[in-house]
Amino acid sequence: MASQEANKIAGAVLMAGLIAMASGFIARSLVRPVELKELAFAVEKPDAPAAGSQAAAVPAEVPPIAPLLARADLAAGEASAKKCAACHTFDKGGPNRVGPNLWDVVGRKPGAQAGFAFSKPMAAVAENWDYERLNKYLANPKTAIPGNKMAFAGIPKPEERAALIAWLRSKADAPKPMP
Ligand code: HEC
The missing domain is CATH 1.20.5 (Single alpha-helices involved in coiled-coils or other helix-helix interfaces)
Incomplete structure (x- = not known):
């Protein structure tokens, strides 16, 4: 039992x-689970930094300076060059100081000015200083040529860089053609 x-x-x-x-x-x-290929609702990723943030001030990609050069203000460029005068002279035959003399710098080979001890990264730049190369370098010297020894933060404003580069161009016996 x-x-x-x-x-x-x-x-x-x-x-x-x-x-x-x-x-x-x-x-x-009866109930087939369907695997989703994508999330049902997209999570927005902010890829542009908010306006006014630190990152926005120094863009990784420096926009071309050529369009701004034509209407650059030479007087504003000369005023801006005061920021460089602690280290550079701009007159013909002027001495090298902390930085090299910059007479006729547009079109010349980087790191080649006689009598100045350039850093290796600067001397290794093969292409001559043209307007866009100067633009990138002056926007952010550190990132444009890593390891170069110019201790200068850079000029973030494109209009100021254009004015300065146009003025630098004028410091030559025969200024190079505008781009
Ligand atoms: C604190 C000093 C200092 C200041 C300020 C400074 N520079 Fe320089 N600059 C240097 C030094 C040092 C070098 C050499 C860099 C190297 O050899 O790596 C240099 C190199 C350069 C070169 C390359 C020259 C060549 O023959 O290849 C240019 C162009 C230049 N500076 C432009 C400027 C301009 C324009 C300003 C102002 C907006 C400026 N610099 C401000 C110190 C300075």
């Missing part, structure tokens, strides 16, 4: 297991 009871219990347990398995199988075949 006792074994009959045990059989009933075992049968009930087995049956319950079978029902659980079967219902799981049926449930899965």
